[in-house]
Amino acid sequence: MNLLTESALTTEFQGRASALSLPGVLAALVRDEVDSFPALRAHQVPAWHMFLAQLGAIAMHRAGLTVPPTDEAEWQRIIRALTAADFPDDEPWRLVVDDHSKPAFLQPPVPAGDTLGRVVPTPDALDMVITSKNHDLKGELAAIADVDDWVFALVSLQTCEGYGGSGNNGIARMNGGSSSRVCLGLVPMAEPRPDHLEIRPGLRQRRDLEQLAARRAEWLEPLSSLYPAANGAALLWTLPWPDGASLPVTSLDPLFIEVCRRVRLTDASGRIEARAGTSDGTRVAGKEFKGALGDPWAPVNRAEAKSLTLGEDGDFDYGKITELLSGDWQLPLLATLGPGETARARNWALIAQAFARGNSKTGGFKERIIPVTGKSASAMGQRRPDLHTLAKFQINEIDDFAKVLRNAIALAAVGGDRDAVDEGAYASARPYRKALRGEADRLFFPALWARFEAEEKGVDAALAVRKAFLRDLDRAAVRLLDDALADLPCASLQRPRAEARARARYYGGRKRVFGDVDFSTDSPTEAAAHADA
DSSP, X not given: OBTTTSOOEEEEETTEEEEEOHHHHHHHHHTTOOSBOTTOOGGGHHHHHHHHHHHHHHHHHHHTOSSXXXXXXXXXXXXXXXXXXXXXXXXGGBSOOSOTTSOBTTBOOOOTTOOOOEEEOSHHHHSOOOOSTTOSSOSSOOSSOOHHHHHHHHHHHHHHOOOOSTTOOOOSSSSSTTSOOOEEEEEEOSSOBTTBOOOOHHHHHHHHHHHHHHTHHHHHGGGTTTSXXXXXXXXXXXXOOOTTOOEEGGGEEEEEEXXXXXXXXXEETTEEEEEEEOOSSOSEEOGGGTTOSOOTTOOEETTTTEEOOOOTTOOOOHHHHHHHHSTTEEOOGGGXXXXXXXXXXXXXXXXXXXXXXXXXXXXXXXXXXXXXXXXXXXTTSTTHHHHHHHHHHHHHHHHXXXXXXXXXXXXXXXXXXXGGOOHHHHHHTHHHHHHHHHHHHHHHHHHHHHHHHHHTTXXXXXXXXXXXXXXXXXXXXXXHHHHHHHHSOOOTTTHHHHHHHHHHHHHHHHHHHSTTSOOOOOOHHHHHHXXXX
């Protein structure tokens, strides 16, 4: 199966399925003629996108092209040119190559004498997913697998995997074996509607290819001491991999596509299966860089010079995104707009994807898609400090509302006895505070962009947006207070007092903290609570 020439990868476009070659996939994406890849699992999406963008950008640069081709034959020509001199029979693009001294697609040559002893019968068993007790994604279910399934599993494993035990090493493009490779970038939105957050894979792919070509000098300037000026190794599965021998970063292309595991696909009586082995060292000697290798999708901590780690319990919530907007982090190239991009697309989405990974376990695949207006997307550059300041204000306001809600629910939990509130009472409020933060997360970014743009219109406009955000938070908090009062156990004789005093504490606390905001309502419960207070 030669991926350069055979139509083996299934795509869908306008309700029709088509089988395309690897060059055909890139051409169709650039033409925006791909709606989806039916066999692509959610956690494989960022790996597949980054692989295609790296491969396409490497091929374009070495062919001297600055505009992504729309023609399959041209993509085939420039990709084949990367390997034709050493492999005229296209071994690096074939899924199965019986001679293990030669590479196959994302499968490095096997050193003489090495045995790949572990049989991997299905592509999902080869994939990088770590699950707890086989609960999240059942293992070895893909017994009837197509070429797509094996391709996507190979890409996911070889370009995004972490440490998996002795001899099973992870990639260089993340901060340690228990970290994850983050994909953070801006994507032009085809249909800028708040209820329609579809990310078209073609718009995303074309934009990244164009930016990697147009902003190459800007991107590489801070990396000049790390990578060679030209002709660095790019497709690492095509090179010999002797045991114990790692490639120095200084010998690589800045967009190198790495492989981290010894694995080969074989023909088992007409059915593909994989065989896997171990290695004495990592493929790339990059441990000391802690993932800060210029990956155009990876945020890097400035002080510690390390790429972002999401962590086992991490997520791309408003707190994490606000942290990334601070000056403590260097946003990756593709999460900022290039010259002229605001004129080409009025609305954008910030997309963040990664595994939440811990020590040999995972918190699952995390993805966040945040619609962004063109003006706010531009602020990801020089005006990031202004965005970060406004975001911190909003976080403080959420925290204040959460405390007001906590205090009210804690009082209800002890039947309205003001002297009995203790740690246990506050613990009763935790699920509702968490739910309020979930509501705030939904409201946060539309309010932030509106607030940022209103700042330019004057104090009154900015104040109006702030008050609208606080009223939305208040409505969410009042609903949660109602839920808590209905859910919390309470003696029937104490319930009227508990509810009245809890509401009074909520509305009184809200007035103390947000006295400048008019939360007026015709609600009889609020009026009664004010009277009780």
